């Protein structure tokens with residue numbers, strides 16, 4: 296069986312064939328670091344993470360690159376408005392690099408909280424200006440770009456395939472275009488590759504004078520530098536399709552003469568309580584804010600990956616609570632199996648159980664092979680857990696096998712607490728006694744048992760399904 300994914304370029308589900316057997320190159324448009332990234336931004340990053348984890352699980356060697364945009368992204372995604380970083384810098388009376396540093400740190404922290412596997416590299420736009428200039432030079436030499444004063448523009452009429460990703464035709468775009476403000480451009484849809492602006496805070500020397508790069512050229516330069524002129528998969532949010540990715544294709548294919556990317560994967564927007572997320576609605580929550588509200592980081596991850604990437608996901612606090620309960624169910628099963636693994640009974644795995652694990656893994660794969668059908672994949676996992684719970688007692692060999700199956704699945708989902716240290720028997724005994732005390736409404740004993748568990752360096756947390764124990768200090 297092979298992976299099938301929806302390719303925005305062909306507008307259909309295609310069988311994934313890597314350029315090189317066993318290897319996959321993925322480029323993901325990363326954050327523009329002018330503010331704290333919010334949950335809406337992270338949905339697309341998490342889809343890239345899920346895809347990458349699944350490909351790695353299936354044995355592919357994945358090279359994943361995610362850029363950090365720290366210059367050139369204007370408030371209007373096309374070609375107008377202020378540079379987002381400059382605007383933030385002026386507002387906060389700081390240097391743009393300082394702004395970039397603060398919000399890059401915030402992005403990396405949130406990525407870590409969400410258990411996103413770091414890409415092989417996070418290239419920064421400001422560290423690749425030379426690579427961008429090199430491509431712009433080629434585009435000018437080949438006649439795809441033109442120089443006006445100290446500015447360089449891409450002439451969209453020179454690239455016959457312009458519009459092939461978004462489906463926009465130049466005729467349609469021109470008909471809907473605003474009255475052209477920029478008299479320098481030959482066509483309204485031409486976009487800047489290099490911009491001259493004496494007031495811009497970040498400037499670099501170039502063959503066309505001092506200036507800064509356009510946003511689109513950054514991704515063309517950084518992707519080809521680390522993945523080659525042609526690579527397998529490019530990911531982003533649906534808002535990146537036009538103009539950003541359309542322009543990336545125009546630049547890269549004109550410069551290299553090769554097909555730029557084979558598969559374009561775009562994640563749909565996140566809604567919050569049924570509404571579009573926006574600054575004015577005040578619903579642009581950051582990961583850190585949700586954690587401060589008491590939600591768990593793995594519940595946020597679970598919620599954000601739990602629906603299909605080509606559907607809008609409606610993010611709600613109720614949904615986060617449900618995500619937490621789902622994780623607790625898995626964690627509780629892991630806990631039970633960890634105990635059963637200590638069982639003295641060994642020997643062969645009973646046939647129904649053996650069948651259960653192989654079935655579960657095959658169905659989990661089949662679901663994700665089907666254009667990352669995550670809902671189906673999660674349903675497979677919960678069916679498995681229900682069967683394991685139903686099986687009850689089992690020998691240690693079987694328990695180890697069941698546990699291994701869950702861990703394999705979690706290497707893709709990434710929602711369980713990091714391979715916790717095994718909980719010692721005496722702590723589990725204390726926890727069980729506490730559970731019994733609580734059931735008997737003997738809260739005094741329950742509190743005393745909790746104190747004993749804490750004194751041993753473990754934390755016990757109540758969950759809808761019972762409790763869970765992990766290493767740690769009581770946080771105040």
Ligand SMILES: [Zn+2]
Nearest residue numbers: 324325514539
């Ligand atoms: Zn990009």
